[in-house]
Amino acid sequence: AQSVAQPEDQVNVAEGNPLTVKCTYSVSGNPYLFWYVQYPNRGLQFLLKYITGDNLVKGSYGFEAEFNKSQTSFHLKKPSALVSDSALYFCAVRDFGGSYIPTFGRGTSLIVHP
Amino acid sequence: GAVVSQHPSWVICKSGTSVKIECRSLDFQATTMFWYRQFPKQSLMLMATSNEGSKATYEQGVEKDKFLINHASLTLSTLTVTSAHPEDSSFYICSATPGSGGTEAFFGQGTRLTVV
Numbered sequence: 226a227q228s229v230a231q232p233e234d235q236v237n238v239a240e241g242n243p244l245t246v247k248c249t250y251s252v253s254g255n256p257y258l259f260w261y262v263q264y265p266n267r268g269l270q271f272l273l274k275y276i277t278g279d280n281l282v283k284g285s286y287g288f289e290a291e292f293n294k295s296q297t298s299f300h301l302k303k304p305s306a307l308v309s310d311s312a313l314y315f316c317a318v319r320d321f322g323g324s325y326i327p328t329f330g331r332g333t334s335l336i337v338h339p
Numbered sequence: 340g341a342v343v344s345q346h347p348s349w350v351i352c353k354s355g356t357s358v359k360i361e362c363r364s365l366d367f368q369a370t371t372m373f374w375y376r377q378f379p380k381q382s383l384m385l386m387a388t389s390n391e392g393s394k395a396t397y398e399q400g401v402e403k404d405k406f407l408i409n410h411a412s413l414t415l416s417t418l419t420v421t422s423a424h425p426e427d428s429s430f431y432i433c434s435a436t437p438g439s440g441g442t443e444a445f446f447g448q449g450t451r452l453t454v455v
Contacts, residue, residue: 257442266348266451267449268434269383271443271445315383319442331382332380
């Protein structure tokens, strides 16, 4: 079985400050991990993924995420937040060698204040 | 990245009528596509897995006779909401993963269905 937890419903940050959106996962084998962003009334846009290799993954729009196997976490980060980053963020996991269907977290609403 | 196009973006229909939503993979072939439903401020709920050339696999609790899925080609899957009721009003999203080594899913723009 695979699962994802996004412990925060909402994250508030001031523009220019660093942001972190948390994600923890559980899989039986090795994980494929993903972050997506959703703007109102839009589908999900792919941001970045971890498959293997470097634990720090860089993605679109200046976002990055760090894979931590011991803590089973894959937190999304950005050094300097923009108001336009305000959106709904989803973490997802697939079990390598297991189900090809990703499991999504419940989503975290990021609000960046001017 | 790969492109998935979903149409229409929004639709309003009367109770009792049927609505068809199309999902196309524009630059890759997709033997499998996924249909999700999303309620306001909530996560994605997987409704069904659409398999090209065969019957869709529905998640528990999803009425297959109400939500008809057809995946007639490697680039097109359709979701038909039959005899729609106001409680079917929701945001529907499709996704697909490019075959042959693809890992991440790509999503359509979503369809906002309102049943009046």
